[in-house]
Amino acid sequence: MSIKYKVIAVIVTLLLGVSITNSIFNYQKDIDLAQTQLKKISMPLSIDNIYTVIQQKMIEPLIVSSLMANNTFAIDWLLDGEKDISQIQRYLKEVKEKYGMFTTFLVSDRTKNYYHSKGIIDVINKDNSDDDWFYDFKNKKDVYEVNLDYNKHLGNSLVMFINYKLKDYVGDFLAVAGVGIKLFDIEDMLKTFKNKYGYSVYFVDEDGEIMLHTKDLDKRGNISSIDGLREISNDIFDKKITQFEYKSKDTEYLLSVKYIEQLRLYLLVEVDRDEYMSKLDRMLLINLLVSIVVTFLVVFIIVYVINIYQEKLETKAEEDYLTKLPNRRKFSDDFDHLINLIRRGNLKKLTLLILDIDDFKKVNDTYGHLVGDKILVRIAKILKENLRNTDLVARWGGEEFTVLFIDTNKDDAIRLSEKLRVAIKENKEIKNTLDRGLTVSLGLSELTSGDSEDGLITKADNALYEAKNSGKDRLVVV
Helix, strand or coil: CCCCHHHHHHHHHHHHHHHHHHHHHEEEHHHHHHHHHCCCCHHHHHHHHHHHHHHHHHHHHHHHHHHHHCCCHHHHHCCCCCCHHHHHHHHHHHHHHHHCCCEEEEEEECEEEEECCCCCECCCCCCCCHHHHHHHHHCCCCCCEEEEEEEEEHHCEEEEEEEEEECCCCEEEEEEEEEHHHHHHHHHHHHHHHHCCCCCCEEEECEEEEEEEHHHHCCCCCHHCCHHHHHHHHHHHHCCEEEEEEEEEEEEEEEEEEEEEECCCEEEEEEEEHHHHHHHHHHHHHHHHHHHHHHHHHHHHHHHHHHHHHHHHHHHECCCCCCEEEEEHHHHHHHHHHHHHHHHHCCCEEEEEEEEECCCCHHHHHCCCHHHHHHHHHHHHHHHCCCCCCCEEEEEEEEEEEEEEECCHHHHHHHHHHHHHHHHHCCCHHHHHCCCCCCEEEEEEEECCCCCCHHHHHHHHHHHHHHCCCCHHHEECC
């Protein structure tokens, strides 16, 4: 096993060991602290969070209703004889859209018209039992009320209406204004509490009737008739105690109560102890699973990073930093491999070209090393553009480059070498950079049966030396 995989195995063992040990330790600790934490921390915090959401979801409509009841436009419009219905229609529509209410309404005491954002949708009268709510509320001392009702004009949906009395400037009753919220929106909110906190949440009015709840709540009617709640109902309404423990159907519950004065409803939040504790078992399994997944994810990342850095190191070790061509080391490794293929008979021919830039020192001395580097990069690009995919090219060192022609006859190797010489000499980018052309000298030699790697390099190098001594800008073949 390589050292890399030994390190990975050690990391896996350590991470899993620490994660599993930590999960089991936390599980034991949670078992010991769960009861106290549930009673003193979790429940109080949760009920505050739930109350905050309820304030936004249910008390905000109450505030909107209050604003409607004290709106001078609505008061003046009623006192002016309700002449232009489009004005009140537009006003109700604006309130509805601005605050995101399901419905907004205004019922005039003088005309008994039921105004809606769509216009007049009804005219109430005492003989219609569906309109009893208006007359009952009118005769009450309360300035607002919250009730649940069906409305045939709103799709027969069960709606929570918040009714607010609208009075003139001397305190005489003019109308009822308010908003409506679809009950299923509230039920969805209660389901969210169950899913988020694991608590059952429901509302009880001042008479003990359970008013709002989710469909899966196993409690209905008045709390005075429910086992366990019956014994503590008086204490609940006394408002002095806010947390209770009770037993029902062999199940123990922890109950928190908060009176919402604005809605005149009691908020009850309860948790099944057994259900709550069973979650700890599931949490242990989840934690163990997460630990395993995280461990293997970390290992995957480590292996991935190691491989990336290994590839980068290998690339840096085999690649010329400036030209991005293979370096001398990489070229030598490939050269050895190709010679072995020649000896095994898998390749027939191997021809080596060594290319050297003529008078490159003058380029550096005249234009500086940055320009010299730019010329080297350009020549590397010319080589790659004019050679075949089967040819191996590398930077040999300094201003020298090498090319291996694989299974290429001598005439084709000469033709390709001449093509490179001309392409470099006539390159426009080099001419623009130096204000003149640049030439190269080339030495070409073919591997024979008696040649070694060093022998072939020596022959090509001697050919290059001859090209330099015979005037440069030429190819010599030996």
